[in-house]
Amino acid sequence: DTEVTQTPKHLVMGMTNKKSLKCEQHMGHRAMYWYKQKAKKPPELMFVYSYEKLSINESVPSRFSPECPNSSLLNLHLHALQPEDSALYLCASSQAPTGREAQYFGPGTRLLVL
Amino acid sequence: LAKTTQPISMDSYEGQEVNITCSHNNIATNDYITWYQQFPSQGPRFIIQGYKTKVTNEVASLFIPADRKSSTLSLPRVSLSDTAVYYCLVGDVRETNAGKSTFGDGTTLTVKP
Numbered sequence: 282d283t284e285v286t287q288t289p290k291h292l293v294m295g296m297t298n299k300k301s302l303k304c305e306q307h308m309g310h311r312a313m314y315w316y317k318q319k320a321k322k323p324p325e326l327m328f329v330y331s332y333e334k335l336s337i338n339e340s341v342p343s344r345f346s347p348e349c350p351n352s353s354l355l356n357l358h359l360h361a362l363q364p365e366d367s368a369l370y371l372c373a374s375s376q377a378p379t380g381r382e383a384q385y386f387g388p389g390t391r392l393l394v395l
Numbered sequence: 396l397a398k399t400t401q402p403i404s405m406d407s408y409e410g411q412e413v414n415i416t417c418s419h420n421n422i423a424t425n426d427y428i429t430w431y432q433q434f435p436s437q438g439p440r441f442i443i444q445g446y447k448t449k450v451t452n453e454v455a456s457l458f459i460p461a462d463r464k465s466s467t468l469s470l471p472r473v474s475l476s477d478t479a480v481y482y483c484l485v486g487d488v489r490e491t492n493a494g495k496s497t498f499g500d501g502t503t504l505t506v507k508p
Binding site: 381 | 426431439440444482484485495496497498499500501
């Protein structure tokens with residue numbers, strides 16, 4: 282199984298809502314990533330979990346809160362988002378947290394903040 | 396991390412070979428070069444990776460000169476379904492850097508019939 286799954290596919294939320302994005306992989310990968318991608322722009326790294334520990338936080342606002350419950354799951358909790366946070370949120374995983382390992386991406390969650 | 400520079404867009408015709416070059420002038424000894432393909436509303440997909448010289452797989456070749464300051468992705472005999480955005484990444488192999496890498500701006504390849 283070489284698939285990374287993400288739920289939901291689409292999400293519309295108000296600025297006062299709390300929601301969560303979920304990501305799952307069953308490839309035994311030990312690194313998982315969250316990226317944000319705006320239209321016609323490259324993915325921007327938000328967080329890296331390495332062996333279930335947060336190892337990189339790219340100065341992301343605290344209204345985004347990542348969580349790694351176990352080695353297969355990665356969540357992104359959203360609270361009090363702004364309209365400019367509307368984007369495609371991509372989850373990825375790799376066998377190890379190094380630039381030598383290919384990252385496998387999920388299909389993304391398209392988020393719209395009203 | 397090394398900054399990467401790619402052409403914004405390229406056009407080609409079906410059946411032609413396409414070469415997309417990425418510049419990474421400040422690449423470090425510990426860096427690997429990886430290329431991804433992305434279709435609209437999908438996540439990027441790994442194509443090929445290399446450190447130096449030439450790497451070939453079933454879908455592409457990657458050429459890296461001795462100074463490693465650039466790399467060229469070669470797609471043989473493209474078809475309409477190869478129309479996509481292609482990203483070059485440079486990533487540190489050390490786990491202490493936790494797989495941190497930065498996507499370049501990408502090259503939008505349009506294949507015409």
